[in-house]
Amino acid sequence: MLTEAFKAAVREELERILANQHFVASKRYPSFLRFVTARALETHPDLIKERVVGVEVFGRDPDYDTSADPIVRVTAAEIRKRLEQYYQEPGHEGEVRISLPAGSYIPHFSSTPRLL
Numbered sequence: 001m002l003t004e005a006f007k008a009a010v011r012e013e014l015e016r017i018l019a020n021q022h023f024v025a026s027k028r029y030p031s032f033l034r035f036v037t038a039r040a041l042e043t044h045p046d047l048i049k050e051r052v053v054g055v056e057v058f059g060r061d062p063d064y065d066t067s068a069d070p071i072v073r074v075t076a077a078e079i080r081k082r083l084e085q086y087y088q089e090p091g092h093e094g095e096v097r098i099s100l101p102a103g104s105y106i107p108h109f110s111s112t113p114r115l116l
Contacts, residue, residue: 006096
């Protein structure tokens, strides 16, 4: 179970990420990352599925064909790349880190032990 202090730290880190040059000029990446982070912090990671993201974030019809419309997969891959670039820059060695593991749309939050 995540503490409220840790959830607040994750939200602060999310805002720092979204204000960074790798995310600020995009409409899709911030929307996607905000959605999956909020769901994960609300303890609903089981609801973070490709179709749900497609409908909730990208406005697709509930019955859209995920194999014909790869917007969620493509966006997730680009976010993974941009998060990696963000954390490679100096000054982003903070106590909280947000990642999006390959093969999943559920973000992972890591921190120094005292914040967990």
